[in-house]
Amino acid sequence: MAQPGAAQASGARGKGPGGARPLPEPPPVPTLPLFGLDFANLPLPAVVNWLAARPAGARFGYVVTPNADHLARMQRMPEMRQLYTAAMLRLLDSRVAAGAARLAGLPVPAVLPGSDLTAFIVRRILRPEEPVTILGMTEEAVAALAERCGLRNIAHYNPPMGFDQDPAEMERAIRFIEDNPARFHFLAVGSPRQCRVANAVARRGRATGTGLCIGASLLFLSGHERRAPLALQRAGLEWAWRLAQDPQRLARRYLMDSPRMFLLIRDDARQRRLARADRY
Known part of the structure; x- marks a missing residue:
C-alpha cells in the first residue's frame, strides 16, 4: 500500500486543475436549507x-x-460551519436531528447516513482494480477491508494523532491526497480533522476526485466495528447502540455535547418565524 508521496495511476484523466479548461460537472443537486446549511x-x-x-x-x-x-x-466551533459551507455536498446524517426539526415545524431534507453512503459506494460503485485513497485507519483494518470488499488498489496513510495541529504533518496528509489520484478519497480521521484536510486540499486546487469525510464508516465494512441493527438505525437509536459499545469514549459526546444540537433547531425555527413576520 502506498505511502505519502507515492503516486498511483488512476486511468484516463481529462483536464482538471492546471489544465486548459475545467471538466464538466453533473447538474446541481436539489437542496433544502436547515440550520443555515443547504443539505x-x-x-x-x-x-x-x-x-x-x-x-x-x-x-x-x-x-x-x-x-x-x-x-x-457548530455551536461552539464557528470553524465547523465554514468547513461545511465550503463542502461540495452536505448530507444530513442524523435521524434524531431530522425528527426534532420536523416536530419544530421545519422542512427537513432527506436523511443520508455517511455509513450508508460509504457502503453503497464501496459495494456497488468501485471496481476491484480502481484506485482508492484512504486517509486514516490502521494497516490491519485496511487489509481486512480490501479482503472483504475486493479492493486491490488502495493507497493508504494513517497520520499520527493530532496531525492537524502540526503544520508539517498536516502538509504530509494533504500531499498524500494530492499525490494519489483517485475517483474517491475516503477521509477517515474523525471530525473535525477530516474536514480540515478536505478543505485544505480543495483550497489548494491541485488534487482531483471526490473527498468523502466518513469517519468510522469503513470500520463497519472491515469488520472492526459492528454497526447497529437496522431496526435501531431506522428508529434513530444508532447513537444509543454506539454508546453501549464504547461508553467510556462516547458518553460525553452523546449525553452532554450532542444535545446542543437542539439549540440549532430552536434558533432556526425562531429565525424563520421572524422572517415570516417581517413579510407580513
Missing part, C-alpha cells in the same frame, strides 16, 4: 449516481455528513 435533498442512490458521474479528473471537492454531534459542534 442535499435526494435519496441515497441518486446522490451516489451524482457523485459517480463526476469525472475522475475533476477538481477536488468534498462531501460532509454532519450528524447530531457535528451539528452541536
Whole structure:
C-alpha cells in the first residue's frame, strides 16, 4: 500500500486543475436549507449516481455528513460551519436531528447516513482494480477491508494523532491526497480533522476526485466495528447502540455535547418565524 508521496495511476484523466479548461460537472443537486446549511435533498442512490458521474479528473471537492454531534459542534466551533459551507455536498446524517426539526415545524431534507453512503459506494460503485485513497485507519483494518470488499488498489496513510495541529504533518496528509489520484478519497480521521484536510486540499486546487469525510464508516465494512441493527438505525437509536459499545469514549459526546444540537433547531425555527413576520 502506498505511502505519502507515492503516486498511483488512476486511468484516463481529462483536464482538471492546471489544465486548459475545467471538466464538466453533473447538474446541481436539489437542496433544502436547515440550520443555515443547504443539505442535499435526494435519496441515497441518486446522490451516489451524482457523485459517480463526476469525472475522475475533476477538481477536488468534498462531501460532509454532519450528524447530531457535528451539528452541536457548530455551536461552539464557528470553524465547523465554514468547513461545511465550503463542502461540495452536505448530507444530513442524523435521524434524531431530522425528527426534532420536523416536530419544530421545519422542512427537513432527506436523511443520508455517511455509513450508508460509504457502503453503497464501496459495494456497488468501485471496481476491484480502481484506485482508492484512504486517509486514516490502521494497516490491519485496511487489509481486512480490501479482503472483504475486493479492493486491490488502495493507497493508504494513517497520520499520527493530532496531525492537524502540526503544520508539517498536516502538509504530509494533504500531499498524500494530492499525490494519489483517485475517483474517491475516503477521509477517515474523525471530525473535525477530516474536514480540515478536505478543505485544505480543495483550497489548494491541485488534487482531483471526490473527498468523502466518513469517519468510522469503513470500520463497519472491515469488520472492526459492528454497526447497529437496522431496526435501531431506522428508529434513530444508532447513537444509543454506539454508546453501549464504547461508553467510556462516547458518553460525553452523546449525553452532554450532542444535545446542543437542539439549540440549532430552536434558533432556526425562531429565525424563520421572524422572517415570516417581517413579510407580513
